[in-house]
Structures are given as structure tokens and as C-alpha cells.
Amino acid sequence: MVKRELVQWRYVWTAHKPLFVIPLLLWLLAVIAGTTSQQFSKEMTALVLYPALAFPMLGLMSQIGSSEQKELWITLPAAPWTAGALRPLLLSLLYAGLYAAVLRQYFDAAEVWAGFVSAVLYMQITAVLVALFKHNAFGLCLALCYLFFGMFTGGSGQGPLYLLQWYRQKLGTSPEAFVTVQAAACAAAAVLTAQLIRFRERFHLLKD
């Protein structure tokens, strides 16, 4: 089981390497930039690296979201909980962990913790959208729109699912105000993605 999982990860990585590497390069850039300009590095971390965290999730979910590959992938037998919940969650934790490591340079512990949870949620939202629409570009655009809408409006209409609370708090709230709700939303998103994988022969919402 573990060996098979490792084989899967190896091939997913090889097949979609650029999508996994881009955030890592940006992460490295943010770290290097921090040695010369802390302000630039901080903004880059929040405004460039953060949105780019959707890419690895796109790499992981790309078989169901790729117009070329989904027809075959949907017809392959799959373990819905592994493919829809476990793998996306592991990937989110890994990249959000790396992200939190760079946040530690510029933010306090509460903000870092909130940023970590928000990053996981953002990646989980991407997974749900790609699995729902079975379309990478559509899933990515919707996830980015959600993130940027919150970014430009201060989370207007997004309630506790505002993804930049750790960076730009809503008036009168603390950075970690929505952590519990967002953690619960991560779990809900994982369950939802698993169900979308389980019933993958349904919900062809976009025309093939």
C-alpha cells in the first residue's frame, strides 16, 4: 500500500513537475529576497507565492481536470478516499507547512498558524473545484477569483472563509479568529472531494 502510494507520487511528480516546482521556486525567491528587502519578500509571500499554492493541487488533480486525460482516468478504478481526501490533504499540509516556514520570518505565531490553515483551505478549495467541474483551468480560475476577491474586498461576503485574515484582518477581529471554522472547512472539503471522486461518472457540468 505504502509502496504503491510512493510510486503514485513519483509519477505524479514526474508527469506534472512544473506545477509542483513553481511554488518551490517562488518560495526560494521569497527567502532569498528576504535577505535584501524584508518588505518586498513579505508582499511577495502573501501576494505571489500564496496564489501559486494552487498549482501543486492542480498537478495532483490534473487527471480528472485535464480534458485530454480525464476520460481515461474517470474509467480507471480508484480508491475515492485516497485519491480525493488523503492525497490532497497530504499535499496541502506539505506545501502549507513550507509556506508557514517562510511566514515565520515576518509574522507572529498567531498569524503564521492562521496563514497555515488558510493555505490548506485554499488548496482544498482548488481540489474541490477541479473535481467538481472536471476542468483544470476552470477550477484554477475560480479558486484564484475567490482568493483575489477576498484580497481586494477584505473578505467581503466570504465570512469566516476569508483566506487572508492572517495578512489583512477584518475590522475588529484577530488574525486567528477563523482558524477553527477554516480547519473544519478543510475537513469538509476533503470529504466533498472524496465524494466527487466516488461519483465521478456523474456531474459532467461542463461540456466534453
Add this chain to the structure above:
Amino acid sequence: MLVAEQLTKAYGRKTALHEASFTLSNGITGLLGPNGAGKTTLLRILSTYHQPTTGKLTLDGVQWSRKNMEYIRSLIGYLPQHVGLFPALTVREYLSYIGSMRGMDSRLLIERVEKVLSEVNLTDKAREKVRSLSGGMKQRLGIAQAILHEPSLLLVDEPTAGLDPEERIRFRNLIKRLAFNRAVLLSTHITGDITMTCDRVFLMKQGRLEAHEHVHSVTGYASGKVWGLYAGREEYERLLGNLALFITDAAQQIGGGYNLRIIAQDEPCAGAELVQPTLEEGYMVWLNGN
């Protein structure tokens, strides 16, 4: 063996497949029909990509249901029209990846990969990147992933479209070999593929399926309606202008004239003789409502 009963697929108000009932046993069954006839819809239902709106399916005695869908998927091999190989992987890596996605045991997978590579004649390309393969090789790799787990049902959607003549013949022979111990459904609009490979034919038109036990029963539609004649250039042009006739072949001869094959209810001109119809001609007559 696959048994389909009253399969229907509707997209909103449009019905793409009307109550199709058929049985697929070992051997190759051709699925022939014009674009938009519902061939791909049928294949997508049988491959579990789409759910039928109504109808019942049984594969090797197991009735399809939500609960056993993953098991059913493990019995089916599918080569879609656009297989979407991973260009960055090598041929061997690609097959190993698909095998691991199918949950195959790693030791068995290594053996099967080598075996199918040999079956599809790609052993010498095993270390090459998928992106470096020709169109025909990619199709053979597509078939390799579909038979990796030794499925009892193999579904192939327009595999020869875009292949050069040599690759097409190679592919037909491959499909023939694979059908010895499994049911194969081959969707195509190239009648030559059917003639050369299939034991049975399903004809499809506007979402309706008509099963024929023999290819000959399709050629029979054109029996007594196909005429052969030699015509000079002027005669040929005159016949071309006659919309009641359907010229299926015009082979230019050294002398400048043409050997013609014409579908017509009555003798198209003096000197024409009834000839044995081909599958293509039978199909054309069927398509145009006799």
C-alpha cells in the same frame, strides 16, 4: 460477456442513445455510424465514464450498480478517442503509472508491462519518452494501457483515425489478436477497419443501434443496387451530375476512362452490370434508408 438491456442516455431534452439492447461476446464487434450517431456516447457508458439514464448492464454475470462500480471498472479496458498520454514519462513509466493507478500488485505489474510492451511491439521504445513516439506508436501505447490488467471487455474508440496505412494495418492485426479471449467493441467510421477485423457489426444512426451478427448482412442492404461499369470522361461527368446516383468508386484507367461503382435502384446507363457490394456500400444504403 456483456449484456446491455434498454440502454438510454439523455442530455436534457436530447436523447443521444435510444433503448439499445445487445450482447457482446468474445471477438470483435464493430460499431459503425456517422459523426453524432451516438457511438462515443455508447462507449462512454460502457466504459463507466457516463451513467446511463435508464437501462441495465451485466458484465461476466455481474450486474452494474453503484456499489460494485470500481470492481466493474477493473474488468474493462478503454482506449478513448483522446487518450492523453503523459509526454514527460517514458513508455515503461507510463504503463507502470497506469498499472499503479489500477492498484495492480507491483511484482505482477513489472511482468505485465514487459508482456504488453511485447504484444504491442513497443519493447524497443520502452525507455523513450512518450512525446517522442509517432501517432501510431501512441495508439499502440494507448492499447497497451487498456490491456495491462487483462480486461474481459475492451473498448476502443476510433483508434485508426489519423494513422498512416502501415500503422493502420498493424493496429488492425493487433486488435484481432487481442480479441481471441475477450470481447472487443471497436468504434469507427472507417468501413475498412470493420471489414478487416470484425465478426459482428452494430450500426448506429441518430442514437439508435441495430445489431448485425455478420458483416455480410450489412453488405446485403446494397444487394442488387451496386452497378459496375467502364465510362469515358464525358459519360462520367454526366453520371456525376445525376443526383439520383451515388458513385462509390471512380478508378481512373490508363486510357483516360473510369471504372465506376454506382449505387442506384435501376441500371444507371447502358452497359452497367450488377456487382458484389462492399460493406461501405451496404452501410451507405442503410444510412440513406435503403
